[in-house]
Amino acid sequence: MIQGAGSNVGKSALVAGLCRAARNRGLAVRPFKPQNMSNNAAVTADGGEIGRAQALQAMACGVAPHTDMNPVLLKPETDIGAQVVVHGKRVATARARDYGAMKPALLGAVLESYARLRAGADLVIVEGAGSPAEINLRPRDIANMGFAEAAGLPVVLVGDIDRGGVIAQVVGTRVVLDPADAARIRGFVINKFRGDPALFADGYRMIEARAGWPGFGVVPWFPDAARLPAEDALDVVSTRREGLKVVCPVLSRIANFDDLDPLKLEPGVSVEMIPPGTPLPGDAGLVILPGSKSTRGDLAFLRAQGWDVDLAGHVRRGGRVLGLCGGYQMLGRRVIDEGGVEGEPGETPGLGLLDVDTAMGPEKRLERVSARHVGTGRTVTGYEMHIGRTEGPDRARPFLDIAGRAEGAVSADGRIMGTYLHGLFAEDAFRADFLNGFGVAASGTSYGAEVEAALDALAAHLEAHLDVDGLLRLAAEAR
Template identity: 60%
Template sequence: MAGIMLQGTGSDVGKSVLVAGLCRALANRGYAVLPFKPQNMSNNAAVTADGGEIGRAQALHALAARAEPHVDMNPVLLKPQADRTSQLIVHGKVRGTMGSSNFREGRRNLLPDVIASYRRLAARSDIVVVEGAGSPAEINLRDGDIANMGFARAANIPVILVGDIDRGGVIASLVGTRTVLDPADAAMIRGFIINKFRGDPALFADGYAAIEELSHWRGYGLVPWLADAVRLPSEDAVVLEKGRNISTERKLIVCPILPRIANFDDLDPLKQEPDVDLVMIPPGIAIPAEATLIILPGSKATIADMTAIREQGWDIDIRAHHRRGGAIFGICGGYQMLGNRITDPLGIEGAAGRITGLGLLNVDTILADDKSLRQVSGRALDQDFTGYEMHMGQTLGPDTAHPFAHFPDGRRDGAIDASGTVMGTYCHGIFASTELRRALLNGIGARSAGLDHGVMVDAALDDIAQSLEQCLDIDAMIALARENRS
């Protein structure tokens, strides 16, 4: 087996984009490459063909590798909830919750599951590209670790450390990581990559050499700022506040950033549309009265996020928008919030309870422990679409007599109010369907460019791979990975 692992000096240093680009570069060279992330913590998730659940970033990595997403690519997924616990997903299925009281021991017990997944992937590939989580420099989390050095040492896989020069202090972050690591952990690191460099690479030649001298690691390259990365789905919620400039010449679509927002990459296809501005509304900011469409996104903790909507006063903004005849679209948890009531009798999201919704759809939701996970295709707004379902609970009521979507097996999904301005669905990923997106935008008076979102993402992966071919010593990285062959 052959494998290589990218770890970072911190979160958001660009590991995920580099793994995607490296997977595509290796696939373009003819290698059978597969991605792997031992543990991910994210409420952005994807559904595999066999009905499992993995991090959305690992689904993107599978696309980059030209492979079918599989639960082994992300054997442990933690989805943060409202009560300081996380839903634990192992091999694509719910296996309870993890919190501060059982976090360390719980992770340690999952290492056999992680290693088993990695070995299965390695057995059917030429090379596995592994992404770490956070940073190995967080030595306070080392005990029981399965995401970084705990996995690397158990799998005996070489590590390349990624540093982000754009945030500053990259020399200290790389050399300092070596300083704080246990010597056995530090021995797993065989080199480094400098990421997000702007300007003339010659200006950092001395700094690059200093890192090699002080760390005793070799450098594998200096990666420029990859502008094409903006065309990829966003993995982390921290990027949500980086929106476009608002123009009075375009239709304004807004989405409030909920505390437990989930699967916000649903909105990515709208970013490519030149006739609309998609603006994410952070806490403390009112929903603009100029909005044409309000989208309520998915949520990992619907009741808690409904409470947050009221605390922010967004419920007042949403109802005022509705009185003005504005369009409102709810996805999954957002669909549930549009209804009359949300009840959690079993305490699925935390403490058992009930909350009043926005009352814009005449439906009620009861949360249950049976999780619906399936890829779907159907018809909505008189257009064909594909997507996936990922939700817990059932929504019923008079407005479901006017469903948003119909499936070939006769099932129906979602609801539309009598005015046709309020819609809700449990289907994620539907805006990537070109004709459905066009129909939605036409409904708010906006034109669609008719671009294929999937084609755009695939082209971005090729462009990023080409950039990495020019700036990284990929031949040397392949040779390093093969040292792990057994």
């Protein structure tokens, strides 16, 4: 099990790289994360949803993503509450203080998934969540040491030297842990080192001496990590360059923002993620409203930034807009949530750029689909992951056709588009056709091949800088 001395220390990428390294050595390997908190999710082969990081790790293993790889997924809807997804299906919306009472029952579901994965693989690499140093969460924990204890797993602790204080991160974790938990940690890894790792030799030895754990290596900064789909909204990045300017406002509950990743590979496209408090650029050619875990909440957030005014100006100047999932819902006249599915019951005015209304409901659509883009006739594959049903006159001009079912909507002038389908731009031919409509010639780059190449490079990077043999020997200790 890989645990972190803090959040965002690079656990997900390390697990993905180790999964690919193990696969390259001929092992049947599977990823596992007992509990994840993320609004960036993926639809699985068995019709559920898991964190995006586990879907990437499954790709690294050469297998399809499955709900057993992330049996508990928390999707924040407010600052104090989240949707609880178990084995791929929404089971409740819980406040943080109430979720703790659910954990003992959830541990059984977590162990069931782990047992199934372990029975079908040579190796399972487990990713923790947050940090075991959050000892206030240790009672009823199912994400870090609580799971490691229940499953009998050796643990490797990861520290992030890029943020500073890595000696305190690792040694401090050792100090605060219960002795039994500290004994479960069998070593540490230093991640994200910039420069010559030999310069940290003294610090590395100090950690070994003060923590009493051996080190498994220092991992230099891996710049190609930016080519891999990110899960944490803190990791959204822009790629500013000459060409078509695509801008995307970073909503407070932004979801599935990796939809834009394939566009970032195109040299003729500048993708700019606009942080709160910053106006949408007036020279944008396309504004993409991304997915959201709380459509009505993010409509209020969007208006608080003044982005509704910026967007109206963009449309008046002849700019185009694409709404994806929650962003599609925002483009309509109204978003109605009578049952309080995403928050307080009520109705919120939309942006009024599409003549449609959305009514939220308890049922969630989770499906991988193949569709035909009505504008170009191009076949695309992707996935739907949403609650709510959208209807109205602009639905007479669908964005997609899914086996005879009209999906999405387009305005009469063709400049405002909305769809529930995620993953559109990962389809290379569709991306080329779409960009051609803006006068941009696509590069011909295969997005899928780029991700595979980045995983191979990450595996080689870890093989060069970590004691991978030693890490794999630890797995034999799992009972």
